[in-house]
Amino acid sequence: MCDQTFVAITFGPCDSCSQNKPLMNIYLQNEPVNYCSLCVELMACQGLAKGETVSTLRAESENLKAKLEEERAKLHDVELHQVAEKVETLGQFVIKTRRTLKGHGNKVLCMDWCRDKRRMVSSSQVIMRSAAVCVLQEHAVTMPCTWVMACAYAPSGCVIACGGLDNKCSVYPLSLDKNENLAAKKKSVAMHTNYLSACSFTNSDMQLLTSSGDGTCALWDVESGQLLQSFHGHSADVLSLDLAPSETGNTFVSGGCDKKANVWDMRSGQNIQSFETHESDINSCRLYDLRADREVAIYSKESIIFGASSVDFSLSGRLLFAGYNDYNINVWDVLKGTRVAILFGHENRVSTVRVSPDGTAFCSGSWDNTLDFNPV
Amino acid sequence: SKIRGDTVHEQSSVEAMVLEMQDSKSGVKSSEQKLNITSIPHVVTGQDILAWIANHMKVDAQEAQTIGTMLVAYGFIYPLQDHKKLILKPDVSLYRFQTPYFWPVQKWKADNTDYAIYLAKRNIRKKGTLDVYEQEYYKNLHKWLNHKWDFIVMQAKEQYRAGKERNKADRVVFDCQERAYWIVHRPPPRTHSAMDYGVDRLIDPNAEENKTFDYYRRIIIFTQQAIMRSKVKSTVSLGAILKHMTTYKDHDPFLAPCLPSNPWQTDDSSYWDLNMRNVEIPTKMRVERWSFSFFELLNDPRGRTDFKVFLKKEFSGENLAFWEAAEEMKWGTASSISEKAQTIFKTFLAPGAPRWINIDGRTMGLTVKGLEHPHRYVLDAAQTHIFMLMKKDTFYRYLKSPVYKDIQKKALSPAPHNFTPSQLEQNAQNRKPGINPIIIWQQEEEERAKAAAAAGPIDIKKLMASKLDRK
Numbered sequence: 001m002c003d004q005t006f007v008a009i010t011f012g013p014c015d016s017c018s019q020n021k022p023l024m025n026i027y028l029q030n031e032p033v034n035y036c037s038l039c040v041e042l043m044a045c046q047g048l049a050k051g052e053t054v055s056t057l058r059a060e061s062e063n064l065k066a067k068l069e070e071e072r073a074k075l076h077d078v079e080l081h082q083v084a085e086k087v088e089t090l091g092q093f094v095i096k097t098r099r100t101l102k103g104h105g106n107k108v109l110c111m112d113w114c115r116d117k118r119r120m121v122s123s124s125q126v127i128m129r130s131a132a133v134c135v136l137q138e139h140a141v142t143m144p145c146t147w148v149m150a151c152a153y154a155p156s157g158c159v160i161a162c163g164g165l166d167n168k169c170s171v172y173p174l175s176l177d178k179n180e181n182l183a184a185k186k187k188s189v190a191m192h193t194n195y196l197s198a199c200s201f202t203n204s205d206m207q208l209l210t211s212s213g214d215g216t217c218a219l220w221d222v223e224s225g226q227l228l229q230s231f232h233g234h235s236a237d238v239l240s241l242d243l244a245p246s247e248t249g250n251t252f253v254s255g256g257c258d259k260k261a262n263v264w265d266m267r268s269g270q271n272i273q274s275f276e277t278h279e280s281d282i283n284s285c286r287l288y289d290l291r292a293d294r295e296v297a298i299y300s301k302e303s304i305i306f307g308a309s310s311v312d313f314s315l316s317g318r319l320l321f322a323g324y325n326d327y328n329i330n331v332w333d334v335l336k337g338t339r340v341a342i343l344f345g346h347e348n349r350v351s352t353v354r355v356s357p358d359g360t361a362f363c364s365g366s367w368d369n370t371l372d373f374n375p376v
Numbered sequence: 377s378k379i380r381g382d383t384v385h386e387q388s389s390v391e392a393m394v395l396e397m398q399d400s401k402s403g404v405k406s407s408e409q410k411l412n413i414t415s416i417p418h419v420v421t422g423q424d425i426l427a428w429i430a431n432h433m434k435v436d437a438q439e440a441q442t443i444g445t446m447l448v449a450y451g452f453i454y455p456l457q458d459h460k461k462l463i464l465k466p467d468v469s470l471y472r473f474q475t476p477y478f479w480p481v482q483k484w485k486a487d488n489t490d491y492a493i494y495l496a497k498r499n500i501r502k503k504g505t506l507d508v509y510e511q512e513y514y515k516n517l518h519k520w521l522n523h524k525w526d527f528i529v530m531q532a533k534e535q536y537r538a539g540k541e542r543n544k545a546d547r548v549v550f551d552c553q554e555r556a557y558w559i560v561h562r563p564p565p566r567t568h569s570a571m572d573y574g575v576d577r578l579i580d581p582n583a584e585e586n587k588t589f590d591y592y593r594r595i596i597i598f599t600q601q602a603i604m605r606s607k608v609k610s611t612v613s614l615g616a617i618l619k620h621m622t623t624y625k626d627h628d629p630f631l632a633p634c635l636p637s638n639p640w641q642t643d644d645s646s647y648w649d650l651n652m653r654n655v656e657i658p659t660k661m662r663v664e665r666w667s668f669s670f671f672e673l674l675n676d677p678r679g680r681t682d683f684k685v686f687l688k689k690e691f692s693g694e695n696l697a698f699w700e701a702a703e704e705m706k707w708g709t710a711s712s713i714s715e716k717a718q719t720i721f722k723t724f725l726a727p728g729a730p731r732w733i734n735i736d737g738r739t740m741g742l743t744v745k746g747l748e749h750p751h752r753y754v755l756d757a758a759q760t761h762i763f764m765l766m767k768k769d770t771f772y773r774y775l776k777s778p779v780y781k782d783i784q785k786k787a788l789s790p791a792p793h794n795f796t797p798s799q800l801e802q803n804a805q806n807r808k809p810g811i812n813p814i815i816i817w818q819q820e821e822e823e824r825a826k827a828a829a830a831a832g833p834i835d836i837k838k839l840m841a842s843k844l845d846r847k
Contacts, residue, residue, distance in 0.1 A: 071603055075607055133808075158813065199825045205709065237579055296614065302434075314629075318625065326442050349688075359629045360634060367568070373640060
């Protein structure tokens with residue numbers, strides 16, 4: 001099983017304050033303990049003990065980081081390209097844009113597929129819900145804020161969520177009546193202290209996961225608007241998130257401007273893994289192995305000077321579609337590390353790339369105000 | 377000053393390349409060109425720039441075009457003709473390298489005050505030369521910056537006076553450079569500029585973090601648990617990734633053709649119709665996918681239905697029913713948790729419960745205790761136990777069962793489509809959005825309600841009798 005979190009105890013009496021709360025699994029003098037997030041914070045902010053200084057703490061943290069690298073290195077017994085040697089090279093790819101949605105009068109910032117594989121929601125300043133297959137715009141809602149950076153389609157297909165510079169994530173029930181004013185039934189669910197950068201429903205319409213420029217992620221109960229769990233650990237704006245498709249569905253990953261990708265346990269709010277890149281690495285895509293806890297591949301080329309804004313895998317995971325700020329989409333062979341195709345369709349930066357739920361096509365949204373649909 | 381998070385780091389390699397392009401020996405060929413009546417030095421053509429890029433970066437013409445356009449969109453190179461279009465034309469169109477003074481700067485955004493001064497200066501030089509979009513800007517700037525308008529006009533006059541003192545050629549060059557800078561930073565309508573960077577970041581990712589003692593304590597806490605977290609060797613995990621990709625290869629529409637055809641390519645929606653959520657006869661590919669993992673089987677509503685048929689024959693539906701109830705609680709509304717917890721306890725966990733699940737004593741103890749104060753994840757341990765039981769035992773028996781073999785036999789294998797061009801055109805004209813998901817959801821809700829009503833109070837005696845029979 002890929003997800004180790006299922007063995008963790010994530011709720012119960014805190015070993016420090018005894019209250020029944022979500023628990024983080026940490027270590028005190030190498031012994032495992034379960035503390036609630038408040039007690040962990042108190043522990044971190046506890047005054048300096050005798051003999052402790054900022055320098056001694058810094059030294060201790062450096063030692064531990066080195067030890068973590070040692071542990072990771074012990075497991076580094078094969079490279080991805082070695083494993084990939086036994087695999088056939090992929091043939092030449094011809095990917096053609098089959099549909100283009102032009103209804104947005106503004107930069108397309110985000111899109112999400114409906115589980116029916118043909119409908120989608122996209123956002124600029126306007127939220128558009130369309131049947132991509134026949135390029136038919138079914139609903140449009142103008143938002144009061146100019147940048148709607150996040151939008152999501154609920155699993156049932158009956159609801160959409162979106163937000164942006166209004167610092168909120170609101171939910172809109174959809175309607176069979178094309179003339180109905182969706183904005184009338186809008187419901188505010190999430191409240192952050194800065195812009196909303198991404199949102200996603202979990203396995204049901206009842207919970208919403210959000211990330212924000214305020215550096216945090218949060219899990220919300222849609223019905224009541226209640227904050228169920230917050231996730232602290234990024235030191236700068238969080239720009240994106242994605243839920244793990246694991247059988248126990250307990251983790252998600254978030255990416256921030258602090259150059260870190262953090263993996264979180266949704267139940268306790270604990271940051272369980274973290275991957276950091278360096279300043280000079282901004283124009284590459286990287287692959288991280290969660291079970292071995294390390295970076296295993298870098299996808300880059302000298303001729304690609306500008307960073308990628310959005311990525312998604314094909315159904316088998318063999319292909320990685322990445323949209324870049326130089327207006328192109330590069331398609332990578334995840335195993336071999338080579339680029340297998342490049343698409344030149346957009347006239348401004350690509351802001352979002354998403355593969356459809358059954359993998360038959362991927363959609364790219366761009367600041368050139370259009371959305372392209374591309375199957376093989 | 378506001379903070380940009382996007383294009384900060386890409387520039388040093390771009391700047392290095394741009395400087396190389398201007399090298400007198402190895403750079404792009406340049407010459408002096410006449411623009412109106414003035415001679416402008418160091419002018420290059422679009423096609424020469426592209427040829428240099430293609431050669432230097434070892435890329436083909438299309439990629440060179442991308443890189444070249446980026447250089448113009450960011451303002452490192454500017455067009456002398458058709459100056460509002462920030463693209464690199466692959467012909468004899470004329471370009472110049474922008475002076476470093478006007479290069480995109482990392483840390484601050486082009487200031488409105490500076491833009492106001494620039495527009496005011498152009499107005500002073502010759503009234504009526506501002507484009508409509510510039511007049512709009514000018515009007516707004518006059519409103520927003522009204523408090524410093526005297527300063528702006530003074531600066532504009534000063535710059536205009538200083539400009540007049542330059543010789544004509546220098547002044548023409550400077551005007552071109554300055555104009556190019558503002559096209560990039562205040563793009564006219566329908567001009568795509570790469571300096572359009574989006575939303576300002578709240579926290580400066582380049583600022584040094586305040587490293588107080590609690591900063592280090594948090595790193596220590598995180599790193600300790602990261603060290604202790606169990607990991608696997610790369611041979612194991614990379615081997616698993618490889619296995620996954622190999623297993624799903626034929627099911628990936630980008631790697632193998634989906635049958636009968638990919639609806640996006642042929643505009644025929646048969647593939648989607650054949651794979652509807654609860655279609656009666658599934659396709660062979662879909663049935664094969666159920667065998668890949670228990671997760672796949674459960675995740676596909678049609679697969680789960682078939683699994684339930686098998687469980688019914690085995691009289692062991694309670695495990696899956698418990699798992700589904702636990703899922704509903706986990707992902708349901710906060711307000712419904714305690715009610716669901718009660719129902720689940722009565723149905724599955726209480727001694728003598730009608731659908732009692734067989735879990736180990738310790739897990740049962742923990743779960744029952746937790747249910748005294750139910751929370752969203754109170755059933756996690758029990759749910760995982762049951763899931764693993766089904767995954768390691770029931771699932772494999774299902775795959776060997778007559779139920780599965782039966783559906784494998786019945787499953788459809790659609791023949792590939794072979795449409796003529798005129799048929800494809802016909803298909804394109806008949807595109808439809810497909811049934812609205814809201815309608816499907818309503819139908820499924822009705823079925824769920826019916827099933828719940830039909831389930832009713834369970835006849836315990838009958839159930840126990842059939843269980844004894846099995847033993």
